[in-house]
Amino acid sequence: MNTTIMLFLVQDGITNGAIYALLGLALVLVFAVTRVILIPQGEFVTYGALTYASLAAGQMPGTAKLALALGIGAFGFDLFVARRALHGRLILRSLVTNVVLPAVVLALTVYFAAQKPPVAVAIVLSLVIVAMIGLYLYRIAFQPLAHTSVLVLLIASVGVHLALQGLGLLFFGAEGQRGPAVLAGSFTAGALRFTGQSLTVYGITIAFIVGLWLFFGLTLYGKALRATAVNRLGARLAGIRTTLSGQIAFLLASVIGALSGILIVPITTLYYDSGFLIGLKGFVAAIIGGLVSYPLTAVAALVVGIVEAFSSFYASNYKEVIVFMLLIPVLLLRSLAAPAVEEEKD
Amino acid sequence: MSALLSVTDAHVAYGKVEAVRSVSLEVGANEIVTIVGANGAGKTTLLSAVMGILPLKGRVTFAGEDLARLDIEDRVAMGLGLVPEHRELFVTMNVEDNLELGAFRIERSRAKSSIERVYALFPRLKERRKQLAGTLSGGEQQMLAMGRALMGEPKLLMLDEPSLGLAPIIVADIFRIVTELRTAGVSVLLVEQNAQAALKIADQAYVMELGEFVLSGKASDIAANERVAASYLGFQHEGESVL
Numbered sequence: 166m167n168t169t170i171m172l173f174l175v176q177d178g179i180t181n182g183a184i185y186a187l188l189g190l191a192l193v194l195v196f197a198v199t200r201v202i203l204i205p206q207g208e209f210v211t212y213g214a215l216t217y218a219s220l221a222a223g224q225m226p227g228t229a230k231l232a233l234a235l236g237i238g239a240f241g242f243d244l245f246v247a248r249r250a251l252h253g254r255l256i257l258r259s260l261v262t263n264v265v266l267p268a269v270v271l272a273l274t275v276y277f278a279a280q281k282p283p284v285a286v287a288i289v290l291s292l293v294i295v296a297m298i299g300l301y302l303y304r305i306a307f308q309p310l311a312h313t314s315v316l317v318l319l320i321a322s323v324g325v326h327l328a329l330q331g332l333g334l335l336f337f338g339a340e341g342q343r344g345p346a347v348l349a350g351s352f353t354a355g356a357l358r359f360t361g362q363s364l365t366v367y368g369i370t371i372a373f374i375v376g377l378w379l380f381f382g383l384t385l386y387g388k389a390l391r392a393t394a395v396n397r398l399g400a401r402l403a404g405i406r407t408t409l410s411g412q413i414a415f416l417l418a419s420v421i422g423a424l425s426g427i428l429i430v431p432i433t434t435l436y437y438d439s440g441f442l443i444g445l446k447g448f449v450a451a452i453i454g455g456l457v458s459y460p461l462t463a464v465a466a467l468v469v470g471i472v473e474a475f476s477s478f479y480a481s482n483y484k485e486v487i488v489f490m491l492l493i494p495v496l497l498l499r500s501l502a503a504p505a506v507e508e509e510k511d
Numbered sequence: 512m513s514a515l516l517s518v519t520d521a522h523v524a525y526g527k528v529e530a531v532r533s534v535s536l537e538v539g540a541n542e543i544v545t546i547v548g549a550n551g552a553g554k555t556t557l558l559s560a561v562m563g564i565l566p567l568k569g570r571v572t573f574a575g576e577d578l579a580r581l582d583i584e585d586r587v588a589m590g591l592g593l594v595p596e597h598r599e600l601f602v603t604m605n606v607e608d609n610l611e612l613g614a615f616r617i618e619r620s621r622a623k624s625s626i627e628r629v630y631a632l633f634p635r636l637k638e639r640r641k642q643l644a645g646t647l648s649g650g651e652q653q654m655l656a657m658g659r660a661l662m663g664e665p666k667l668l669m670l671d672e673p674s675l676g677l678a679p680i681i682v683a684d685i686f687r688i689v690t691e692l693r694t695a696g697v698s699v700l701l702v703e704q705n706a707q708a709a710l711k712i713a714d715q716a717y718v719m720e721l722g723e724f725v726l727s728g729k730a731s732d733i734a735a736n737e738r739v740a741a742s743y744l745g746f747q748h749e750g751e752s753v754l
Contacts, residue, residue: 385615389615398599403659
């Protein structure tokens with residue numbers, strides 16, 4: 166093996182690993198705050214990617230309509246819960262965030278889709294659409310189950326994943342799509358060629374990680390999210406609503422998922438069901454991080470990316486197998502470190 | 512004068528087992544009320560239910576409002592605070608962050624002055640403000656739990672076994688601070704196994720046995736009651752602790 170190939174594979178691995186890192190961080194965040202293992206994370210990736218690609222190609226993405234439908238559903242849930250004590254201001258707020266907002270976004274999407282919007286507009290619209298879907302899904306599928314066990318939440322999560330994947334087929338068809346590069350052009354440094362797209366991936370990943378670090382370390386809402394993750398009852402006694410923390414966590418996860426999708430879709434052709442495998446690789450990283458450690462998850466994601474790049478070069482048929490096999494030694498080590506299975510307390 | 516907290520005919524059950532039966536109590540403004548009783552009498556259960564952690568059958572009003580439809584967070588926002596027995600701190604966060612989060616529902620500008628008041632009440636917390644809550648001693652954690660609850664500007668603070676497992680000198684400190692809270696206009700509902708210490712500082716007292724109140728009245732009268740003295744204060748000599 167020569168150095169050029171090795172460098173090339175490492176570079177490729179880091180680009181993919183950066184994406185897995187973002188997804189892994191989102192998984193850890195959602196699990197820590199809401200105890201939901203977010204299987205539909207991969208669908209946020211495909212929805213983001215394919216919404217972006219559709220918009221860039223001048224097609225109307227079905228996700229914008231889904232957002233409105235889910236928003237109306239979420240508003241219905243809010244109304245039902247508040248039925249005994251109808252509170253004007255709360256209902257107005259729910260109406261604006263759950264119905265008016267997605268309706269306005271839908272109108273904008275229809276308007277822009279007809280005239281092939283510039284890349285920046287397509288990105289913003291895609292992010293907003295998927296963010297709303299994430300937020301409303303939490304309201305409809307997870308918030309009513311917030312008090313149940315991790316297993317029930319996991320089953321709901323699998324259900325949401327299957328539903329979103331089916332809807333993805335309906336919206337985008339079975340054909341794969343590619344989107345335009347976020348940043349065109351490239352330059353060469355020694356033997357390595359850096360494309361604008363891969364630089365964007367590095368830049369955005371680093372910016373997001375730093376941003377999240379600042380958010381959790383310095384802002385009151387970031388600290389409230391951490392507090393909910395550390396001690397749910399303690400957080401409630403401090404007046405922090407677990408539903409608020411859950412909403413913020415899902416909002417961040419769906420934005421991160423959609424952003425990852427938008428970053429990948431210029432490099433790889435994505436299909437309606439591609440997100441699941443991509444999300445699973447983020448999940449491998451999150452598991453290596455024990456579903457709690459952010460830095461370990463980020464490092465593990467880079468390892469996953471590099472292992473994937475090398476195995477697709479040497480044994481491309483087995484590349485997924487090799488990546489997922491990474492889990493076995495980690496789980497073995499973890500089971501040796503903590504032999505007793507702890508019963509869930511809350 | 513109407514009571515700040517009023518509980519009427521409350522029942523709390525874990526499944527079919529009733530842990531609290533037909534309990535009524537009142538806490539007035541600027542008052543320390545204590546509930547004493549043996550381990551397992553239902554004291555913690557009652558506090559949890561008043562806070563909204565457990566479902567309660569019966570009527571609870573706070574500052575004149577019925578709490579039935581309000582969840583924990585709403586009760587906190589109304590000025591009801593609970594320092595639970597297990598303290599429920601954010602152990603991986605530092606003292607200052609724990610306190611800051613206690614004022615989550617309070618305006619930022621007011622929270623700044625609240626934190627200074629809490630530090631004045633518990634100077635030890637100021638010394639440890641950058642230390643992780645999980646690394647504090649038991650007494651310091653109790654102070655932090657009380658400080659965090661006070662950051663929410665409660666009108667009534669419910670304390671569940673604040674002296675449990677703490678050294679006598681720290682217990683004395685905590686009881687002194689409870690009386691200072693009354694002076695500062697915060698009512699306190701104090702649940703204690705350390706009946707002697709609790710009755711000394713309380714205005715009103717209730718004695719709980721097997722889920723029911725068996726005695727109630729002025730704390731000084733309860734302390735003088737022979738049956739209470741025999742069951743809860745022990746036959747100890749003066750100055751000796753019950754625990």
